[in-house]
Amino acid sequence: MLSVRNLKRLSIGPVDLDLAPGEIVALVGPSGMGKSLLMRAIADLDPNEGEATLNGQSRASMTAPEWRKQVMYVPAHSGWWADWVEPHFEGAMRSRVIELLQRLGLESTALGWPVANLSTGERQRLSLARALALNPKVLMLDEPTSGLDTDNAERAEALIRRHAAEGSGVLFVTHDAAQASRLGERVLRLKDGQLFDEPVTPQPHEAPS
Amino acid sequence: MTGVYIQLNYIDLVLASVFLLLAGGLSVALKLGLEKSLGIAALRTVVQLTLIGLVLKILFQMASPWWTGLAAITMIALAGREASARQGLKLRDGWSYSIAATALLTSGAIVTTLALTTAIRPEPWYDPRFALPLLGMVLGNTLNGVSVGMERVTATLKREREAVEARLALGHTRREAVRPYVREALRAGLMHIINAMSAAGLISLPGMMTGQILAGVDPTEAVKYQILIMFLIAGSTAIGALMAVLAVSKRLSDDRDRLRLDRLKGEAR
Numbered sequence: 001m002l003s004v005r006n007l008k009r010l011s012i013g014p015v016d017l018d019l020a021p022g023e024i025v026a027l028v029g030p031s032g033m034g035k036s037l038l039m040r041a042i043a044d045l046d047p048n049e050g051e052a053t054l055n056g057q058s059r060a061s062m063t064a065p066e067w068r069k070q071v072m073y074v075p076a077h078s079g080w081w082a083d084w085v086e087p088h089f090e091g092a093m094r095s096r097v098i099e100l101l102q103r104l105g106l107e108s109t110a111l112g113w114p115v116a117n118l119s120t121g122e123r124q125r126l127s128l129a130r131a132l133a134l135n136p137k138v139l140m141l142d143e144p145t146s147g148l149d150t151d152n153a154e155r156a157e158a159l160i161r162r163h164a165a166e167g168s169g170v171l172f173v174t175h176d177a178a179q180a181s182r183l184g185e186r187v188l189r190l191k192d193g194q195l196f197d198e199p200v201t202p203q204p205h206e207a208p209s
Numbered sequence: 210m211t212g213v214y215i216q217l218n219y220i221d222l223v224l225a226s227v228f229l230l231l232a233g234g235l236s237v238a239l240k241l242g243l244e245k246s247l248g249i250a251a252l253r254t255v256v257q258l259t260l261i262g263l264v265l266k267i268l269f270q271m272a273s274p275w276w277t278g279l280a281a282i283t284m285i286a287l288a289g290r291e292a293s294a295r296q297g298l299k300l301r302d303g304w305s306y307s308i309a310a311t312a313l314l315t316s317g318a319i320v321t322t323l324a325l326t327t328a329i330r331p332e333p334w335y336d337p338r339f340a341l342p343l344l345g346m347v348l349g350n351t352l353n354g355v356s357v358g359m360e361r362v363t364a365t366l367k368r369e370r371e372a373v374e375a376r377l378a379l380g381h382t383r384r385e386a387v388r389p390y391v392r393e394a395l396r397a398g399l400m401h402i403i404n405a406m407s408a409a410g411l412i413s414l415p416g417m418m419t420g421q422i423l424a425g426v427d428p429t430e431a432v433k434y435q436i437l438i439m440f441l442i443a444g445s446t447a448i449g450a451l452m453a454v455l456a457v458s459k460r461l462s463d464d465r466d467r468l469r470l471d472r473l474k475g476e477a478r
Binding site: 043044045046047063064065068069072074075077078079080081 | 369372
């Protein structure tokens with residue numbers, strides 16, 4: 001569904017990348033190698049060269065907001081533009097939002113919370129919910145569970161799996177090798193600006209240790 | 210004219226400087242280290258104002274549209290430089306200067322020309338005795354609004370980078386993503402003139418009006434002039450700040466709806 005060809009951004013690339021519907025791919029590699037930059041470039045958040053298509057439709061043929069609504073990047077550090085949580089979910093169906101919050105272990109009253117009082121883990125889960133609520137076709141997650149405890153990380157992983165099972169592609173960055181092979185059906189390693197397939201030992205879907 | 214204009218001689222100026230010398234003396238006594246800055250600033254006032262007095266005298270005598278125009282362009286160019294020099298964070302490749310100068314040129318020129326041709330109507334309309342002081346007052350205040358607005362929108366976009374990019378990543382347009390910061394910057398840019406208009410007559414007697422009264426003009430006439438000037442200044446500040454802030458926010462994003470902080474250099478103040 002997502003196809004990236006000859007993507008170049010500063011020290012990265014040219015990179016080719018394919019993501020099938022329902023596929024979950026882990027992106028690993030040392031810090032500073034440009035994993036986030038690669039995702040940002042695919043989302044067209046930074047100037048970059050190369051081709052990207054979604055279900056055959058090229059990125060260049062749509063406006064950037066149209067592209068990003070379908071190929072959505074969720075950064076490791078979430079940004080908040082209003083004082084309260086609720087306005088950040090504008091445009092999403094309320095029932096869907098409430099369901100997502102519950103699946104992530106958050107109370108539905110979270111929508112009425114002030115952003116300034118959110119913990120790191122709450123911010124991370126809310127920013128995941130915020131993206132999932134818009135139902136993107138491709139989800140790119142930058143360390144989606146790095147600030148979460150085991151239970152909440154497990155909930156987040158379950159939700160990511162469910163989203164993929166509904167036909168979306170997921171690309172996620174992780175520094176946790178166990179998570180990469182547990183959640184990822186395929187693992188890609190970014191090294192010296194190039195992507196390499198990493199052998200992966202399939203693991204049963206169970207709670208993260 | 211209802212009053213008498215009292216001419217000053219140089220002895221009067223020397224007398225007025227006694228208090229400045231006193232301030233300098235205090236600075237030395239209290240080790241404030243301000244005496245040098247005070248002295249240089251005072252000297253600059255004398256030299257700059259004397260020079261501009263001579264230049265204006267010559268320009269008024271010539272009353273030439275070309276020389277008046279040249280003086281106006283020079284003033285605008287200097288104002289643009291001042292506005293861009295006040296920016297802690299500058300846009301690369303001279304964009305800060307270009308944006309400030311264009312905003313000042315457009316707003317200052319439109320407002321001043323309109324006031325000269327419709328409200329004040331000197332004969333000829335470009336009479337430098339009217340045109341240049343008017344432009345000076347309009348520019349001086351617009352400069353403030355433009356530079357404050359530019360500074361604010363740049364600093365907030367940099368500070369709120371994560372919030373702006375979160376919106377962009379969720380598929381908001383750049384216009385939606387920067388709108389709150391543009392609004393905030395405009396409010397900051399216009400605050401000065403709104404305060405000045407609110408305080409006028411109650412807390413402060415505006416300088417131009419005071420000057421006219423000192424020159425012997427009837428206070429009610431001086432007030433009319435002052436209101437006219439206030440309106441012109443407010444209009445020009447609003448137009449100039451709006452242009453500059455929108456242009457900066459446009460330059461700090463691109464047509465693929467990205468935030469382009471890489472187009473900045475320097476440190477926020």
